[in-house]
Amino acid sequence: MTRTNVQSVSFARTASEIAAVGRRAYARGWALGTSGNFSAVVSRRPLRLAITASSIAKGALSASHILLCDDHGRVVGRRSGKPSAETLLHVEIAKRRAAGAVLHTHSVWSTMLSDGQNGRDGRDGRDAVVIEGYEMLKGLTGITSHEHRELVPILDNDQDMVRLASRVGEALDQHPDAHAFLLRRHGLYTWGDTLGDAERHVEILEFLFEAVGRTRGRDGAARERGGPSWP
Amino acid sequence: MTRTNVQSVSFARTASEIAAVGRRAYARGWALGTSGNFSAVVSRRPLRLAITASSIAKGALSASHILLCDDHGRVVGRRSGKPSAETLLHVEIAKRRAAGAVLHTHSVWSTMLSDGQNGRDGRDGRDAVVIEGYEMLKGLTGITSHEHRELVPILDNDQDMVRLASRVGEALDQHPDAHAFLLRRHGLYTWGDTLGDAERHVEILEFLFEAVGRTRGRDGAARERGGPSWP
């Protein structure tokens, strides 16, 4: 096959996989309405992302709603359409983290935690959620112990995607170990080498957000950080 | 085809779509038992609504449970039966908002928020739920930024449907930008140009009610209005 054909085959398969990931996220209440957007890298040089089109109801997401974009968020290839408004954020993550897939979900718990007003003083609070001491953290790539401190940065939400992409880039550089970030009152961005890795990160982080969110609701803000049961 | 035939075909297809929307609402716990009712406009002049019959358990809703009504809530066409007791509310919304579909659901969170006793003073409280600053608001038709203030009016519940329809009409006129209203300790009414738009509004609003309801539970009444993270 020619190079173009290879890419087409790869794009078609990736588009189906992205659609399946999106429908599962919808079924769990993490991408209700038209919320959420999902992408995977089809080629690295030049950078080509398969990504959900804008304003698609995620419950009925199919491969036909997936577009191919370049690193400026412009559609390439035969399909026309408008890619997700947040395509530039996906590009930023794909480039700075060398991620193979980027998933953005909107859950109730991530929305609540991203408010950032119930954390403790210091870094856990307005600008980050700190999660520490949970076995579930081992589901994040490269983490091998519950004795890990995951800092999930919170960025202010913004409708100006160029400006927001720039701030995302800065945050990724400032927090080189972070597996994810939150947009305030908006949702979660996480990524991975493959769609499977990124989907696992969504599951792990949503679990932890719920556990941390319910614990905060019960005990007050300082609860889930530090505790008597680990150093 | 004659005009009558065209309408019959349209009615049959619409009835199937309404039934599918209703079964999905039931599956999510938003239309348990016989609660909830759903309609779509089949013709505008004269106004004809396809609407769920009264007292149907929504888990087994099928197209055969959908009736055709006129703008006085009277059954027209070949099928007999009793339309939903709340048909006049659907008519009121279809007329004043030029809506193509109207959905009424009963969720736990909308029931709790419609109590209207935990909001802050002023308009967010007894008579309205105010939702502000959430990205998810962009799922409401015409909203393009999270920096939006959605006021969801709360109307007292009433078994007198003529009186309630009249109050609904007044509330729609008073709040021309509202995408929905709540009946106290009863549930949600929302609408859209199409069944798909109205169903998206249900998903968006239920998500927001849960996020706002959980946040109120955690933080106290004034929490979800105003916040440090947007102007």
Next chain:
Amino acid sequence: MTRTNVQSVSFARTASEIAAVGRRAYARGWALGTSGNFSAVVSRRPLRLAITASSIAKGALSASHILLCDDHGRVVGRRSGKPSAETLLHVEIAKRRAAGAVLHTHSVWSTMLSDGQNGRDGRDGRDAVVIEGYEMLKGLTGITSHEHRELVPILDNDQDMVRLASRVGEALDQHPDAHAFLLRRHGLYTWGDTLGDAERHVEILEFLFEAVGRTRGRDGAARERGGPSWP
């Protein structure tokens, strides 16, 4: 067909329907493990109940797990086995309420509310849950307005089924309008003319228990009774 054959046919169909009701209850988390039991009246004179056998995991409930019992809770007919330990309670309800079906479920919210320690003084508290002012109440047979006060008696749990059946009988007589009762830290009993009616009652009551339970958690004990929004 002879009388016996008619009853056999009726039993077989009823057993299938009971099993389907039970699997749905399990799927919603209302009959986890071996909890819950379900019955329907197959004949009135003499009283014959089709009822779930004892100790069956409800996730795999099939018609073969349904036995035919008389009004002393003894198995009749060809199938052998041990009927549910709580058969006498079903018999008591079937007789005193002339119910056609009796359903017993164990949900988290009914378990919590049946503690009876968070209600207000007077009758809403230790010995009853009082639910008032909710539109959803109209899903209970015979209720036509949200301006209804449903008193759900709470009975202390007991492993002595003869004694408990006797107390159930007394409670049914004392509360002739009740559609259900709770066993403390145990679960819900409700009934109806048909399995469909009884299943609708479970859905309605579980919805209301969750709404009342979450409201109590948020606002304190006196909250859900009386309110400013109805007389």
Next chain:
Amino acid sequence: MTRTNVQSVSFARTASEIAAVGRRAYARGWALGTSGNFSAVVSRRPLRLAITASSIAKGALSASHILLCDDHGRVVGRRSGKPSAETLLHVEIAKRRAAGAVLHTHSVWSTMLSDGQNGRDGRDGRDAVVIEGYEMLKGLTGITSHEHRELVPILDNDQDMVRLASRVGEALDQHPDAHAFLLRRHGLYTWGDTLGDAERHVEILEFLFEAVGRTRGRDGAARERGGPSWP
């Protein structure tokens, strides 16, 4: 058939059953990502366990992800691969409790309760969750009344599996009546004579953890222990 063939048949069937149990746990949110591991005894002398391989996403668990291990947690038989890191814990339980199946799940509620900081003084608190007075306790093997006090020990989490297995062994000896234990901020271990018994124990305990966890959240720490409604 030869002895080896019999074991092969038994292993194949057991592997399918384990995979089905795992997929159900995943569907309920009790084994998100790669969390959770599941085993069943294939032969007692010598001890052979069928157990989930390490790092498998549980949503796609199939029989091919199940390995056969000996009592040192080493793979035996034709399949190669790395057994779950926690295999030694399964071995310890299978030996000390003569269990036929061991299930380890990670739910939000078990994670929260395993923090052990909200229980009352004494044994219910940091080192155990005490559950008492619930009918649902009768779903635990050998329990015949709600008037039972189940003590679920909480062990500190540890990445050193030899050390943790040793502490698990001690805890099992110290609490000969316990049906389960919790690892702090990690999850639940429970077991049974068969996979069905062990799965029922998961359902029963998860139900009770949610009921106890929600009650603690509402009422404060001392609430679910002792109460006015049983001796």
